Amino acid sequence: MAEHLLKILVVGDGNVGKSSFVHRYVNGQFNNAYKMTVGVDFSVKVLHWSDKEKVRLQLWDIAGQERFISMTRIYYKGALGCVVMFDVTSSASLLSCRRWKQDLDNKAMLPNGDSIPCILLANKCDLAERVVSAESIGRFSEANGFVTWMEISVKDNKNVGEAMRRLVEEILLIQ
Ligand code: GDP
Numbered sequence: 001m002a003e004h005l006l007k008i009l010v011v012g013d014g015n016v017g018k019s020s021f022v023h024r025y026v027n028g029q030f031n032n033a034y035k036m037t038v039g040v041d042f043s044v045k046v047l048h049w050s051d052k053e054k055v056r057l058q059l060w061d062i063a064g065q066e067r068f069i070s071m072t073r074i075y076y077k078g079a080l081g082c083v084v085m086f087d088v089t090s091s092a093s094l095l096s097c098r099r100w101k102q103d104l105d106n107k108a109m110l111p112n113g114d115s116i117p118c119i120l121l122a123n124k125c126d127l128a129e130r131v132v133s134a135e136s137i138g139r140f141s142e143a144n145g146f147v148t149w150m151e152i153s154v155k156d157n158k159n160v161g162e163a164m165r166r167l168v169e170e171i172l173l174i175q
Contacts, residue, residue, distance in 0.1 A: 003054045006171055007042075007078050009108075010061045011100045012085035013093045017123040020154045021085065022061045025164060030155055047168065055168060076108040081171045082118040083163070084146070088130045094122075094140065101144050110174065117170040120149035121163055126156045 010018045024030050026043045047055040060075060084100050086093035097120060105115045120141045122132070134151070141149035147170050152159040 001054055002052055003056060005056045006080050007058045007060065009079050009082040010059055011082065013096045016085045016087040016093050017154050018061050018085055022059050024154045024157060024160050079108045079116055081116055081167050083121055084118055085121045085123055087124050088122050088132050089124055089127050091131050094132050098144055117147045117167060119163060119167045120146040122149060122151045123154060125151040126153040
């Protein structure tokens with residue numbers, strides 16, 4: 001059985017739902033009061049990808065460190081994929097994704113020099129106070145070099161597993 005170890009970063013402005021996302025994906029729970037320890041840390045999830053392949057994901061959340069938009073290179077070292085997240089009720093959090101993506105491309109790259117696959121996630125789509133349209137997210141995603149984008153709700157557990165599956169597929173394609 002082949003085992004892939006994939007380091008995946010989760011970035012985006014504070015309060016968009018990054019810690020909740022990792023917690024939901026790894027532990028299957030949503031808890032309004034949940035807060036990960038402040039500081040760079042990672043969670044592990046193992047996927048039985050196929051009869052012959054196992055995938056061990058290391059999810060690195062920048063919990064509480066968003067103000068250091070320029071993260072240390074250690075955080076980026078060896079990353080093979082990235083989730084960039086924003087909150088659909090905050091257009092500022094979507095605009096920030098451009099910086100997050102540029103910072104990523106400046107500091108992390110594949111051994112061949114290509115940029116690492118990155119998915120744009122539009123979280124909190126359960127909320128009625130949504131301010132960004134699917135069309136504008138789609139344009140933004142394409143203009144900024146994301147592999148794709150998806151609407152998710154960590155709260156309602158919508159598209160959480162699907163989004164990670166999509167990213168892992170993209171990473172494995174280029175391994
Ligand atoms: P982080 O700072 O990016 O790690 O964000 P958190 O995971 O701490 O989430 C910030 C707040 O948004 C918390 O109160 C969460 O409960 C809430 N939240 C996270 N995901 C969702 C979601 O899908 N829908 C709604 N309505 N709230 C969410």
